[in-house]
Amino acid sequence: MNQPRRLEQGGLVDRERPVGFRFDGREMQGYAGDTLASALLANGVNVVNRSIKLHRPRGIVGHGAEEPNALLQIDRGAATLPDRRATQTELYEGLEARPAVGRPERDPAAAMGALSPFMPAGFYYKTFMSPRGWWERYEQVIRPAAGFGYAPDGPDPDIYDRRNAHCDVLVAGGGPAGLQAALSAARGGARVILADEQARFGGGLLASEARIDGGPALVWVDAMVAELAAMPEVTLLPRTAVFGNYDHGFVGLVERLGDHVPPQQRTGPRERYWRVRSRQLVIAAGAIERPIVFGNNDRPGIMMASAVTTYIRRYGVLPGRKAVVFTNNDSAYATVAALRAAGASVVVADAREEPGALAAAARQQGVDVRAGSAVLSAHGRKHVTAVTVGDLARHRHERLDCDLVAVSGGWNPAVHLHSHIRGPLRFDHDLAAPVPAPGPEHVRSAGACAGRFDLAEVLAAGAHAGAAAAGALGFEGAVAAVPDTQGADPVPGALRVLWRAPQPPEGKAPAFVDLQNDVKTSDLALAVREGYRSIEHVKRYSIMGFGTDQGRLGNIVGAGIVAELLGADLETVGTTTFRPAWTPVTYGALAGEELRELFQPVRNTPMHEWHVARGATFEDVGQWKRAWYYPRPGESMDDAVRRECLATQRGIGALDYSTLGKIDIQGPDAVTLLERVYTNNWQKLAVGRCRYGIMLDENGTPIDDGVTARLGEQHYLMYTTTGGAARVLAWLERWLQTEWPQLEVYLTSVTDHWATLSLAGPYSRDLVRDLGTDVDLDPQAFPFMSVREGHVAGIPARLQRSSFSGELTFEVSVPADYGLWLWEKAFELGEPYGITPYGTETMHVLRAEMGFIIVGQDTDGSVSPLDLGMHGLLSNRKDFLGKRSLARPDFQREDRPQFVGLQPEDPETIVPEGAQLVRNPDQTTPVPLEGWVTSSYYGARIGRSFALAMVNGGRERYGERLIAWDLDAGAIPVTVTAPSFYEPPQG
Amino acid sequence: MLLIPCPWCGPRDESEFSYGGEAHIARPREPESLSDAEWADYQFMRTNPCGWHREQWLHAHGCRRWFNVERNTATYAIRAAYRLDEAPPHREDAL
């Protein structure tokens, strides 16, 4: 198949292994070793995408993580990957790529480009933010037109792995500096991890014609890698991006295990998230070439000079035959050489008045080098066809035909990983870029990321950084030999700072600073005109650098332009902050295996399978699955709950109460602990009795409630809410450790040790008797709020008489393993009494009819026990947590919201929970708020709907009519009542 | 992601711990004798320094013990961890 821009020879691709792929529906062919970007260029694809805001045609610009345009949708269906950088996507057989934005050749939204002058920075904010609330409607139209790629159409079929690792020295980047650093540290005996985001180690050497130790650079690279691979304490991680550098040596890496393999051939995880603790870190991340901004500089065919070099030398692809190289430094002369060697014609616009020896050498070889010149603008729409080149000093200009523009505005050291942990930056005037200043002691930057470009220097710096890192840990330094080098590419050398070319003679043309986000120099000028001065503000106003490329190409250039506009120097203006992640990280990698049932433990009670078999629906309460209600065939939830409520009132309702939190409290000071954490008195609670308690935080608001039983002289069992068990245990432990270490108390969580059946209703005593027990069930011998230990149905059991429903209740707790057996036994023997299982919904209705609160539903962080009418539970004779707060003037106010009941005028109407209570919803706004609804149900036992609520000064307002108002339900008249609706039976 | 040296278990990942706020704030012995302002001071007011800070941590997914840490709020460096019954290793004026 035809690859029109593939050179006859050269590059690291394997021409014996052609690889078929599709782009935008067209069949194409590349070679093993290609990236998707190099294969697209080889196939002569110019337009790969449309820009996100203006829908201008865009081509490939870079060759790595800096690429702003070639963000493509890879493959289809559930495994599709959106916004993948083609420059970092390895080609595989059958790969299918599409543009993430619009259609590259014929884009229905391309007219947006013509609107460019009318869509400056802040356009969306200004235009679509009024009238208020309309943004959401505009957004529905704009989003599809803009496009951010396509979401997968099903759950991710791939799996992801996670690994925790420790090392002495982590080396980020496997170019010449990184290899030297890794070998030096490893030879000293350190445990080393070397990671590089590319498939192959070598970094910049992969596109270099330098010779090291007298041979090709890659021979040296292979020897280094072989030596490292043979060392047992060295871990080599190619295809692994070091994406974040965090505190205390924590470094995040993502290893790509499957992305280079056709999906159907993938085995094992697609990605692996490495969580590494490294004692020392050597950053060898290289540098990123930056552009110079000029008119229509976004046209396809305008590329970074280093990218052009890379495509020619590494991939054997010549992106254009008639090239203009636009530079302000020496490094682009490597591109000039590469282009010429590949047979392209070259004109150089060098911004420097005296470009120096390399320019002179090029001229001697016949290259047209124009000193003091710049590319002012580009021509052509879907591909560059010509440029206007101008003389910076005299403003003469000329139009030159071309099909490729290679731009170099200098180099920005990749300081990102250094900056992630607040490593300070220093402005390097020679490079006109920030470089790392000495920062955290365990972090060293070496090579181009430290502003050093000469290959011999880079090799030496890497070796020393690795040895120093190992040496700091006490390993005997073993600096790797610094090999001889010849023929290395030119370093940037003397640079003429140039952020943007002057305006072209044909008039204004859009000049892009940030290609991914369509930010132009005019947008920066507008931001400055509108008063923004801080570069961080300019960034946010113009959205410069907010794309997934994080402005790797344009941010320093943008800062330079802002500095010019402000008449300040770049050092003062500074740069925006570099934050993790270096490149995007998938949620899949971060989530790893912690999905679905492994996301969080699921806790089932011993009787769970019975509930499932009985057709129960479940609700999550904390980690527990609790039976919610048990619908019979044809029953709605409401039907089922009403039936369960009435069955409990008339026969026996059985509730699986095993999930309730249980804390065993023992020790001579157990009662002292209860006295301090509960608001009421515990000194006189006799053995065998139990009592309700409410716990406050120091702010005086309830955090949990429940019944505590005294099992022995120094032995209590505290029940907590199902969801609050862990929190309450932690609360008690904290006070015991931090404030009351002198108390001798022992806490044990025994929630899972016991299965509890709550049998409620008039025949519950009969059923316990029928099950057989050695506990005297006579009401005189075993009164309400008592606890007994003995046997039930021959099993060791604890019986407790407390009630959350108002009905006669026996809570039977047995060791968990007996739970299901006893539950089934109870249903067998309970049939004559009409035993009916009920779930949490019925439990809530029954408790609400009694006016019992649910902490966190009927209360929030603003509600005190005084508001709840719990004055009788507040002890006068002792201090308790939160007590002092209750005396604050605001908690003493009479008009605070107070806990009340509500009766809807229509007994069938159920007020939505959360509804607002007002006197008259039709009065002019703001309508004074009288309160809100906290719980609301239909009460089958009382034969009507009812609600619990907080109402301002509510205890003085029984009988008053209010309106419950809800957006969906409208206005519902209600009457304020006491928070108690059901009169429990006697006995 | 901090590496926190639990005095009982040694250095462990931050994800095993939960944070307890500023250390050495004793609960008043007689809260009812305090003015509202004094009670508010105990409840709400914290030094919130930029620099060294003594704070409580709980090794929640480990030994479940509370202990104190000296951590720099600007650099996140941890220079000491000590048990609740130990005196702070650095003088007040070194904070």
Ligand SMILES: [Zn+2]
């Ligand atoms: Zn511990």
